[in-house]
Amino acid sequence: MRSFLYQRATDPGMAVQALSAAAAANNPLTQAAAQPLAGGTTLIDLMKLDVMRPAAIVDINPLARGWSGIETGGEKLRLGALAKMSDVAAHADIQRHYPVIANSLRLAASAQLRNMATLGGNVMQRTRCSYFRDTSYDNCNKRIPGSGCAAMDGVNRMHAVLGTSDQCIATYPGDFAQALIALDATVEITGKSGTRSMPFAQLHKAPGNTPDIETTLQPGELISAFSIPRRWPRSVYLKARDRQSYEFALSSAAIALDVQDGMIRDARVALGGVATVPWRAREAESLLKGQKFDDGLARRAADAAFADAKGRQHNSFKISLGKRLVARALQQASTMEV
Amino acid sequence: MSDKSSSRSSGFDRRAFMAGAGIALVPLTARAAVQDPTQAAAQDPALPVEVTLRVNGQDKRLRIDARTTVLDALREHMGLTGSKKGCDHGQCGACTVLIGDRRVVSCLTLALAAEGQEITTIEGLATGDRLHPMQQAFIDNDAFQCGYCTPGQIMSAVACVKEGHAGSDEDIREYMSGNICRCAAYPNIVAAVKQAAPDIMKG
Ligand SMILES: Cc1cc2nc3c(=O)[nH]c(=O)nc-3n(C[C@H](O)[C@H](O)[C@H](O)COP(=O)(O)OP(=O)(O)OC[C@H]3O[C@@H](n4cnc5c(N)ncnc54)[C@H](O)[C@@H]3O)c2cc1C
Ligand code: SF4
Ligand code: FES
Numbered sequence: 272m273r274s275f276l277y278q279r280a281t282d283p284g285m286a287v288q289a290l291s292a293a294a295a296a297n298n299p300l301t302q303a304a305a306q307p308l309a310g311g312t313t314l315i316d317l318m319k320l321d322v323m324r325p326a327a328i329v330d331i332n333p334l335a336r337g338w339s340g341i342e343t344g345g346e347k348l349r350l351g352a353l354a355k356m357s358d359v360a361a362h363a364d365i366q367r368h369y370p371v372i373a374n375s376l377r378l379a380a381s382a383q384l385r386n387m388a389t390l391g392g393n394v395m396q397r398t399r400c401s402y403f404r405d406t407s408y409d410n411c412n413k414r415i416p417g418s419g420c421a422a423m424d425g426v427n428r429m430h431a432v433l434g435t436s437d438q439c440i441a442t443y444p445g446d447f448a449q450a451l452i453a454l455d456a457t458v459e460i461t462g463k464s465g466t467r468s469m470p471f472a473q474l475h476k477a478p479g480n481t482p483d484i485e486t487t488l489q490p491g492e493l494i495s496a497f498s499i500p501r502r503w504p505r506s507v508y509l510k511a512r513d514r515q516s517y518e519f520a521l522s523s524a525a526i527a528l529d530v531q532d533g534m535i536r537d538a539r540v541a542l543g544g545v546a547t548v549p550w551r552a553r554e555a556e557s558l559l560k561g562q563k564f565d566d567g568l569a570r571r572a573a574d575a576a577f578a579d580a581k582g583r584q585h586n587s588f589k590i591s592l593g594k595r596l597v598a599r600a601l602q603q604a605s606t607m608e609v
Numbered sequence: 610m611s612d613k614s615s616s617r618s619s620g621f622d623r624r625a626f627m628a629g630a631g632i633a634l635v636p637l638t639a640r641a642a643v644q645d646p647t648q649a650a651a652q653d654p655a656l657p658v659e660v661t662l663r664v665n666g667q668d669k670r671l672r673i674d675a676r677t678t679v680l681d682a683l684r685e686h687m688g689l690t691g692s693k694k695g696c697d698h699g700q701c702g703a704c705t706v707l708i709g710d711r712r713v714v715s716c717l718t719l720a721l722a723a724e725g726q727e728i729t730t731i732e733g734l735a736t737g738d739r740l741h742p743m744q745q746a747f748i749d750n751d752a753f754q755c756g757y758c759t760p761g762q763i764m765s766a767v768a769c770v771k772e773g774h775a776g777s778d779e780d781i782r783e784y785m786s787g788n789i790c791r792c793a794a795y796p797n798i799v800a801a802v803k804q805a806a807p808d809i810m811k812g
């Protein structure tokens with residue numbers, strides 16, 4: 272690990288100032304000279320691997336007092352960016368009214384990591400592409416723009432089948448972000464000119480020609496909270512992985528249904544483990560809306576979700592796996608007691 | 610690991626940045642943030658910083674590199690080698706300690722970020738010569754072979770019980786999954802956690 276300046280931010284203004292001071296170098300956020308430190312489970316890991324090389328880190332944990340709230344009053348849910356994954360997963364109101372959130376967090380990482388990791392850091396975690404994580408490979412457009420992509424014809428079993436480009440096929444690895452997509456979350460961002468909000472779906476950017484730019488967040492900006500506009504008690508998170516616990520998703524599905532008198536009034540389908548960004552399957556949603564649920568409908572919706580999927584040598588299995596997982600998640604959501 | 614890409618991949622001049630950093634950044638040299646920006650400009654990130662860690666009820670003042678993790682602080686600077694380094698990347702759980710009442714992996718926790726918090730390691734579990742119920746249960750159930758993962762397993766297990774996640778074998782397996790055992794002593798670990806759970810809950 273390279274040496275860095277360690278600084279504790281005692282208030283949001285100080286954090287933003289320290290981070291923006293380093294932003295002048297005109298780099299994408301992923302390579303900004305100063306990085307915020309939350310739980311450190313991505314940042315310290317990638318600094319040890321020499322993939323991230325900030326000259327300064329700004330410890331934002333002292334902001335937890337104001338930024339780690341879990342507010343569940345009424346229909347709306349507000350989650351502070353420094354809330355720990357474990358605390359949110361264990362919260363009774365969240366388990367009851369937003370099960371897709373509780374389960375996306377409960378099924379992620381390990382108990383130790385969930386105790387450390389924050390929601391804000393979680394959505395900002397970097398891909399697990401092994402060529403990205405290993406600096407002995409020269410070809411990784413995400414790490415070194417313009418250098419090529421070793422995964423394209425390499426070992427790409429874990430890689431994405433949706434939202435890829437000819438520059439990068441790296442999977443967005445997290446779980447929680449799919450729950451946020453499914454529940455129409457907004458993200459609150461604190462920067463130099465105060466606080467702004469935008470749909471969470473606008474945070475992540477597909478790789479396109481600039482895989483090194485992963486989000487629309489600007490250097491000097493911090494995620495301060497997430498809001499979910501209403502309850503979705505009929506929601507599930509399913510995750511298929513190589514082992515039963517403590518593993519990233521090969522494929523995951525976050526489903527939220529609004530069912531009345533047997534009719535699907537509204538539906539949300541978000542996919543993880545198969546796409547370059549937290550993925551919303553709108554085609555599947557529109558098939559479901561206004562229909563009565565049956566297994567045939569679930570299969571058609573699952574097919575629609577993967578209609579544009581492109582497999583490569585080792586990851587084509589994710590398409591059939593993903594479809595089955597979506598169909599099963601839809602079944603579970605439609606039959607769950609709420 | 611080779612470092613062929615070093616010149617390109619970060620795309621900014623670290624030296625230039627560090628030279629300018631003092632203008633707005635207030636580095637932490639000792640326990641408190643330095644308020645004087647001229648002093649900040651002089652701060653060299655390569656120099657050691659002072660930090661006080663509270664480990665097993667005792668304060669220890671250390672002069673360390675800012676990069677030092679809690680795990681390295683324990684093992685290399687405090688002589689507490691009970692916590693083990695398996696992967697150094699948060700993947701195996703061998704380095705598990707408690708910070709406050711929470712289990713964490715100490716290999717991904719910066720010592721500076723743990724300042725002011727109560728750290729408990731495997732060395733802090735026993736009361737004098739009397740083993741902690743979880744330590745005793747690991748012995749009673751033969752819950753290890755080589756023993757390398759064991760300190761991490763025991764620290765994790767203590768927290769697992771206190772979190773209320775030791776109600777069934779299935780729960781224990783799920784909530785102990787962050788601790789890998791290369792010797793695959795898993796069935797006996799589950800038995801040990803089950804044995805110790807009631808004692809720990811009694812307090
Ligand atoms: C072994 C292992 C297994 C894992 N398995 C899973 C899994 O199954 N599912 C899953 O979802 N995740 C998994 N993870 C990833 C883990 O969940 C993330 O590392 C964690 O959530 C990141 O949160 P953090 O608070 O530790 O972030 P940090 O490491 O502190 O930060 C991550 C990045 O986000 C930036 N950042 C932090 N906070 C903010 C903020 N508020 N605003 C803007 N930027 C910010 C940091 O600068 C950094 O670049 C795993 C990790 C490990 C090591
Ligand atoms: S898939 Fe993306 S992250 Fe992985 S090697 Fe290719 S460019 Fe790099
Ligand atoms: S050494 Fe910390 S998790 Fe492996």
Ligand code: FES
Nearest residue numbers: 754756790791792
């Ligand atoms: S006892 Fe050998 S690794 Fe667990």
